[in-house]
Amino acid sequence: MKTIDARGLSCPEPVIMMKNAMASREAAYEVLVDNVTARENVTRFAMHQGYKVQVKEQGDDYILQVTK
Amino acid sequence: MKNEKMTIAAAGVLIGLIAAMLVFFGNPVNMGFCIACFLRDTSGALGLHSAAAVQYIRPEIIGLVLGACAVSLATKEFRPRGGSAPVTRFILGVFVMIGCLMFLGCPFRMILRLAGGDGNAIFGFIGFAAGILAGVVFLKKGYTLKRSYKMPVLEGEIFPVLQLAFLILLIAAPAFIHFSEAGAGPGALHAPVVISLIAGMIVGALAQRTRLCMVGGIRDAVLFREWKLLLGFLAILVSAFLVNLILGAATGTAFFNPGFAGQPVAHTDGLWNALGMFLAGFGCVLLGGCPLRQLVLAGEGNTDSAVTVLGLMVGAAFAHNFGLAASADGPTANGKIAVIIGIAVVAVIAAANTFRKADA
Numbered sequence A: 001m002k003t004i005d006a007r008g009l010s011c012p013e014p015v016i017m018m019k020n021a022m023a024s025r026e027a028a029y030e031v032l033v034d035n036v037t038a039r040e041n042v043t044r045f046a047m048h049q050g051y052k053v054q055v056k057e058q059g060d061d062y063i064l065q066v067t068k
Numbered sequence B: 001m002k003n004e005k006m007t008i009a010a011a012g013v014l015i016g017l018i019a020a021m022l023v024f025f026g027n028p029v030n031m032g033f034c035i036a037c038f039l040r041d042t043s044g045a046l047g048l049h050s051a052a053a054v055q056y057i058r059p060e061i062i063g064l065v066l067g068a069c070a071v072s073l074a075t076k077e078f079r080p081r082g083g084s085a086p087v088t089r090f091i092l093g094v095f096v097m098i099g100c101l102m103f104l105g106c107p108f109r110m111i112l113r114l115a116g117g118d119g120n121a122i123f124g125f126i127g128f129a130a131g132i133l134a135g136v137v138f139l140k141k142g143y144t145l146k147r148s149y150k151m152p153v154l155e156g157e158i159f160p161v162l163q164l165a166f167l168i169l170l171i172a173a174p175a176f177i178h179f180s181e182a183g184a185g186p187g188a189l190h191a192p193v194v195i196s197l198i199a200g201m202i203v204g205a206l207a208q209r210t211r212l213c214m215v216g217g218i219r220d221a222v223l224f225r226e227w228k229l230l231l232g233f234l235a236i237l238v239s240a241f242l243v244n245l246i247l248g249a250a251t252g253t254a255f256f257n258p259g260f261a262g263q264p265v266a267h268t269d270g271l272w273n274a275l276g277m278f279l280a281g282f283g284c285v286l287l288g289g290c291p292l293r294q295l296v297l298a299g300e301g302n303t304d305s306a307v308t309v310l311g312l313m314v315g316a317a318f319a320h321n322f323g324l325a326a327s328a329d330g331p332t333a334n335g336k337i338a339v340i341i342g343i344a345v346v347a348v349i350a351a352a353n354t355f356r357k358a359d360a
Helices: A015-023 A036-048 B002-025 B035-045 B059-074 B085-103 B107-115 B120-140 B152-171 B193-210 B214-224 B228-251 B269-289 B291-299 B303-321 B331-351
Strands: A002-005 A028-033 A051-056 A063-068
Touching: A002 A015, A002 B120, A015 A028, A015 A051, A015 A063, A015 B120, A015 B269, A036 A051, B002 B107, B002 B193, B002 B228, B035 B059, B035 B085, B035 B107, B035 B152, B035 B291, B035 B303, B059 B152, B059 B193, B059 B291, B085 B269, B085 B291, B085 B331, B107 B120, B107 B228, B107 B269, B107 B291, B120 B214, B120 B269, B120 B331, B152 B193, B152 B291, B152 B303, B193 B291, B214 B228, B214 B269, B214 B291, B214 B331, B228 B331, B269 B331, B291 B331
Parallel strands: A002 A028
Antiparallel strands: A028 A063, A051 A063
């Protein structure tokens, strides 16, 4: 599983990171973001690519479990 | 996902309606909203520049920030953040404004000018799209202004509170605040304060919920084949156009006047309309959003966006103090030089933040 730390970054950067990471077609990713817009945009992008997304809140951050 | 698209389309329709109605209530023609023009007017009212035609504390700006702030507090999205290259953002803000004042409008007003039949805005749109594509090239290669960090709540609250201070200055109207006199120019044309303020708050709230951004539409479509934000852009265009037609039929005064010459607060120099918006589009991609989006983010406690807005306001002051802003007569020589310098500076900022050694 690949971890992507996009905390502190604002869109479109987290989505670009997700997109680049998905080039290697892993079965699962963990994405860390710290704002709602990034959470929504990464979720939307991953779902368009055929992944499922589960969101957990940890303090001020969101942890997105992205799986096939 | 379908829901999201319905929401932003509906919000766009409402925003287009509000923008067109603001002209009916007294704003300059095709200028129901213009973030660049309105920040410029506010800069003038504060005496940062002394162009007598464009001085007024625009309540729409105050409302946009406060509307976005209120919604973000209610949804717990108010999260003070900052520290992502604030000085770079300030400089980008200055040059985005210089580009906007070459064209005579921000991306939002560009849509409204198209909806009002102003053909010059087509050239602006071509430049704008090209500027966004230029920015996207760098984004794809890894452009970043690095991370932002958590800031104290007070730091995030300062910008919204500043808007309250502007509101007090607008209402109290002390002698040191400058207001364009009747007939002096666009600054003297405005809807009643209450209407402008409420219109701003509604649009600020809608833009916060939908993440509406004039730059993000084309950017996301190119980068990710994601059409959501572009849908908002198009909804505003169609809605403002239709409301202009309805207002024209209802009042007997045409609100849709197709053509190039004699368009309100516009000039016919296609090349410089395009280059001005190229600078604005390019700079805004590097900033992560259009001037409207920067106001909304500043309302959510994003202090990097607050610094960007201050850059826009200072850029407006430079534009009028140094004779850079275009007028209905066309661009100025100084303005052309400033736009060229701006494109060069923005390109250097883009390259320097794309191809650097991993230092952090």
